[in-house]
Structures are given as structure tokens and as C-alpha cells.
Amino acid sequence: MGRSVIQTLTFWLSEHPSIVGFRWSHANSWGSTWSFLFTAIALYLTISVLLHLLLALLRRQGRPVPLGPIPALHSLFMTLLSFTIFAGITLSSAAEIRETKWFWRRSKTPFQWLLCFPLGTRPSGRVFFWSYIYYLSRFFHMIRTFFTILRRGRLVPFQLFNHSILTFISFMWLEFSQSFQVLAILSTTLVYSVVYAYRFWVAIGLPRACFAFVVNCQMLLLGCNVACHVGVLLMHFMKGGCNGIGAWGFNSVLNAVILLLFLNFYVKIHWGYGRRVALAAVEEAEAAEEEVVRVKDK
Numbered sequence: 241m242g243r244s245v246i247q248t249l250t251f252w253l254s255e256h257p258s259i260v261g262f263r264w265s266h267a268n269s270w271g272s273t274w275s276f277l278f279t280a281i282a283l284y285l286t287i288s289v290l291l292h293l294l295l296a297l298l299r300r301q302g303r304p305v306p307l308g309p310i311p312a313l314h315s316l317f318m319t320l321l322s323f324t325i326f327a328g329i330t331l332s333s334a335a336e337i338r339e340t341k342w343f344w345r346r347s348k349t350p351f352q353w354l355l356c357f358p359l360g361t362r363p364s365g366r367v368f369f370w371s372y373i374y375y376l377s378r379f380f381h382m383i384r385t386f387f388t389i390l391r392r393g394r395l396v397p398f399q400l401f402n403h404s405i406l407t408f409i410s411f412m413w414l415e416f417s418q419s420f421q422v423l424a425i426l427s428t429t430l431v432y433s434v435v436y437a438y439r440f441w442v443a444i445g446l447p448r449a450c451f452a453f454v455v456n457c458q459m460l461l462l463g464c465n466v467a468c469h470v471g472v473l474l475m476h477f478m479k480g481g482c483n484g485i486g487a488w489g490f491n492s493v494l495n496a497v498i499l500l501l502f503l504n505f506y507v508k509i510h511w512g513y514g515r516r517v518a519l520a521a522v523e524e525a526e527a528a529e530e531e532v533v534r535v536k537d538k
Contacts, residue, residue: 254331264363292395305390312443319436326429332366356475356482375410418484431461
């Protein structure tokens with residue numbers, strides 16, 4: 241029975257015809273045009289600003305808008321979605337390596353393939369299907385911004401910047417068949433599975449961690465990304481080039497900005513304040529990094 245379950249999951253996550261035959265196309269893939277991307281990001285920023293201004297005019301000072309179980313349900317949904325993407329791209333990567341290694345096995349190991357796609361790679365097949373699902377999931381991440389505004393009455397500029405840039409980066413992964421995206425999606429969805437599960441845990445009234453759990457998870461994720469970026473750079477010069485290296489370079493600059501801004505928060509939390517002020521800074525940092533932990537309603 242266990243073997244049958246595994247085979248069923250493998251089929252639905254990596255062998256279904258819709259996954260195997262996927263092709264990133266401006267004509268056939270929803271949300272795949274540049275105009276859609278910029279319109280969606282502009283709409284997200286506009287709604288966030290308007291919501292903040294509206295609440296500033298109508299809401300009493302310091303009174304959060306009650307959201308009931310909505311944040312908890314969102315966290316549960318994002319936990320399941322993130323883990324599904326993680327499982328799907330893991331199985332799909334294994335299948336792609338098994339089927340295409342004849343082409344590149346003399347010059348790369350499977351791990352090197354995960355870091356560096358061969359030149360001429362097209363955005364089609366299993367791996368890019370899950371990259372596309374990850375890109376679409378970025379719009380569900382944006383919903384947390386509205387929770388922050390409604391509960392805290394604040395508009396955090398870095399939160400807006402972070403969501404917008406990460407959505408833009410995930411679009412470029414598909415548009416330019418960019419190397420590194422497989423490991424980035426694997427690490428990100430694994431961390432998000434843990435983070436959103438923790439948020440759900442807190443949202444239903446269970447005790448929080450005694451340390452900045454979400455911030456430290458995000459720091460771990462950023463550290464893994466830095467290591468992978470270094471690996472891509474080395475592979476590009478040592479193995480004859482990686483596909484989409486131009487887009488990778490541009491995305492690296494954007495990731496570096498996010499890293500520097502996040503390090504600023506991290507340093508303030510651990511070295512810049514007393515204990516009481518640091519605990520308040522943890523919540524602020526988590527909000528700024530789209531990682532706001534739900535506080536139980538009093």
C-alpha cells in the first residue's frame with residue numbers, strides 16, 4: 241500500500257502530462273507577460289497604500305481590525321502549498337536528471353546541474369512547471385501585507401519592496417531559463433513550509449518560540465542563497481557557462497539589496513537594543529520581511 245501511495249504521488253507531482261508537457265509561453269501561460277507582471281506589482285503597491293490611507297482616516301488610533309481565523313487559514317494554506325511545491329520540484333528534478341544526464345554527465349554532476357543549467361536550456365518540462373507554480377504563489381505571499389496593515393496600521397516600505405522584488409525575480413527565472421532557480425525554490429519552499437507552519441501554530445493559540453524564530457529562519461535561507469550564488473559564479477567560469485547568466489547577475493544585485501537590508505534588521509535585533517526593545521524590534525523586523533507572527537487577540 242505504501243508503495244502504491246508513493247507511485248500515485250510521484251505521478252501527480254512529476255509524471256502527469258500537464259507537468260511533463262509544460263512550456264512557459266506568453267500566449268498559453270497565465271501571468272507570463274511583462275505587462276501582467278508590472279501591472280500586478282503596481283496594483284499590489286497601490287492597494288497597499290490606499291488601504292493604509294483609508295485606515296488612517298477611518299480607524300481609531302491603535303485599534304487593530306479583527307481578522308478572525310483568516311490569517312491562520314492563510315498560514316495553513318501557504319504551509320501546504322509550499323510543501324507541495326517542495327515535493328514536486330524534488331521529484332521533478334530527480335526525473336529530469338535521470339532523463340537528461342546523458343547530455344551533460346561528462347561535464348557536470350547532478351548537483352552541478354541544479355546550480356548551472358546547460359547553455360540553451362528552454363523553459364519547459366517538469367522543473368519549469370514547478371517554477372511557474374512558485375511564481376504564482378508569490379501573489380499569495382503578498383496577502384500578508386494586507387494583514388500587517390489591517391492589524392498594525394503600518395505600511396512597511398521594505399515589506400512592499402521585498403514582495404515586489406521576489407515576484408520579479410521568480411518571473412525572470414522562467415523568462416530566461418535562469419540557472420540556480422531549482423536550489424533556490426527548494427530551499428525557499430522548505431523554509432516557508434516551516435515558517436508558515438509555525439505561524440499557524442501561533443495563530444491557533446499555541447505558545448511562541450522564546451527567540452526570533454522567523455527571523456532566524458530567514459537568515460538561514462539568505463545564507464544558503466549566498467552560498468548557491470557563489471557556486472553558480474564558479475560553475476559559470478569553470479564549466480563553460482551557465483544558462484541565463486545575464487538575468488542571474490541582475491537578480492544577484494536585487495538579492496544583495498534584500499540581504500543588506502535584512503542584515504540591518506538582524507544586527508539591530510541582536511546587538512542594537514536592550515532586551516525589551518529587542519523583542520519589539522523582532523516583531524518589526526518580521527513584519528518588514530513579510531514574516532509577521534500573528535499575536536493572539538486579547
